Amino acid sequence: MKHACLTKTYDNEVLSCAFQPAQKITSFRLKMALCLVSAITLLFFSQVDIKAQYSDDSVFPVKGFCINSPSPSELDRFVKFISDELVPRGVNTLLLLGDYNYQFKTYPQLSDSGALSRDDIKKIVAVCKKNKFRIIPQINLLGHQSWSNKTGNLLKHFPEFDETPHIKMPEKYVWPNDDFLYCKSYCPLHPDVHKVLFAVIDELCDVYEADAFHAGMDEVFYLGDDKCPRCQGIDKAELFAGEVIRVRNHLATRGRELWIWGDRLLEGKITGLGFWEAAYNYTWRAIDMIPKDVVICDWHYERPDQTAVYFAMKGFRVVTCPWRTPATAVIQTEDMARWRKYATPEMRPRYYGMVQTTWMDTGGFMDGFYGNLSARAVGAAHPKNPDFTPWATFKAMFTKIAELEKMK
Numbered sequence: 001m002k003h004a005c006l007t008k009t010y011d012n013e014v015l016s017c018a019f020q021p022a023q024k025i026t027s028f029r030l031k032m033a034l035c036l037v038s039a040i041t042l043l044f045f046s047q048v049d050i051k052a053q054y055s056d057d058s059v060f061p062v063k064g065f066c067i068n069s070p071s072p073s074e075l076d077r078f079v080k081f082i083s084d085e086l087v088p089r090g091v092n093t094l095l096l097l098g099d100y101n102y103q104f105k106t107y108p109q110l111s112d113s114g115a116l117s118r119d120d121i122k123k124i125v126a127v128c129k130k131n132k133f134r135i136i137p138q139i140n141l142l143g144h145q146s147w148s149n150k151t152g153n154l155l156k157h158f159p160e161f162d163e164t165p166h167i168k169m170p171e172k173y174v175w176p177n178d179d180f181l182y183c184k185s186y187c188p189l190h191p192d193v194h195k196v197l198f199a200v201i202d203e204l205c206d207v208y209e210a211d212a213f214h215a216g217m218d219e220v221f222y223l224g225d226d227k228c229p230r231c232q233g234i235d236k237a238e239l240f241a242g243e244v245i246r247v248r249n250h251l252a253t254r255g256r257e258l259w260i261w262g263d264r265l266l267e268g269k270i271t272g273l274g275f276w277e278a279a280y281n282y283t284w285r286a287i288d289m290i291p292k293d294v295v296i297c298d299w300h301y302e303r304p305d306q307t308a309v310y311f312a313m314k315g316f317r318v319v320t321c322p323w324r325t326p327a328t329a330v331i332q333t334e335d336m337a338r339w340r341k342y343a344t345p346e347m348r349p350r351y352y353g354m355v356q357t358t359w360m361d362t363g364g365f366m367d368g369f370y371g372n373l374s375a376r377a378v379g380a381a382h383p384k385n386p387d388f389t390p391w392a393t394f395k396a397m398f399t400k401i402a403e404l405e406k407m408k
């Protein structure tokens, strides 16, 4: 890219810049003010080129599918699934939850065992390029640095990045627990963490030839811990926003945009959304601190909550993300179409579309999709109803999208 630090606009909104990785963070408010000044200045000199352009003429610009990146043994089957099932349904965005499922060269110790090779990934890239799909690879940032009683690869190899090193991983994980341990987080103010993260993010985006990156950043329960020597006493919303800005700005230097889950930007108590789907630890105030070109993935699995309107009114592009309740996904799809239909010209492009999530391994999803109720497929069904599955929801959602496109 042409510039060391870039800005871009969406709907005439000014975005930000600043936070260099080596910069010592002392005052978030001062830095955010500087951000805005830098953004206004740079606006006249730079523009990020987002390669993938969605059609605003279709029912939704984004028609997305989100799934774990496949294991090498499922790769060929997955590539065929893209051609046979995603392409005919008009999917145009593949959000691949991979974390460390790649043979990284910069930090090979972070790679999962049995991770995808460069040649493996190029097979996915080839089919997506051929069909004009946008691939958005993901690594969980901030939260989700452990799962159950297992520490994730980042903190396993860099334990010094742990936000809560005093909280030990249990031998047997149960929820709830006295430590309020859901997942570990890394410390966003550790001076060395971004050197590692940005190296693997860049490598992953390069191999996928991606112009966007999904940073997760959902369900961050450990943040600004009172025992962290760097974070203690700092406003959690500012910590969260600082990390979003830092990642966003790094990506922008390479012409890439940032996507995140939206739950930390929603208030959980007054809304009744709770502390998974929204935040109890005041991070929701970060919604007014982060750049408007961050794309929000607004996930609601049981009810068609209307929070996409809130994100769009705050100036963000937002996609609604169902999971495994088909009827809810259909209502969410209708809602998104209705919002777009009756929105002002300013608001309409922010209602960006739909992304079906799956939250299971690729092979299990394909098993279920084709009616093979393997153990891993059965395990993905809703506990209240075995017919509520990610593949049934996927089919229902894309059937509804096809109907809406016919009516258009």
Ligand SMILES: [Zn+2]
Pocket: 163, 186, 187, 188, 189, 190, 224, 225, 228, 229, 230, 231, 232
């Ligand atoms: Zn910290």
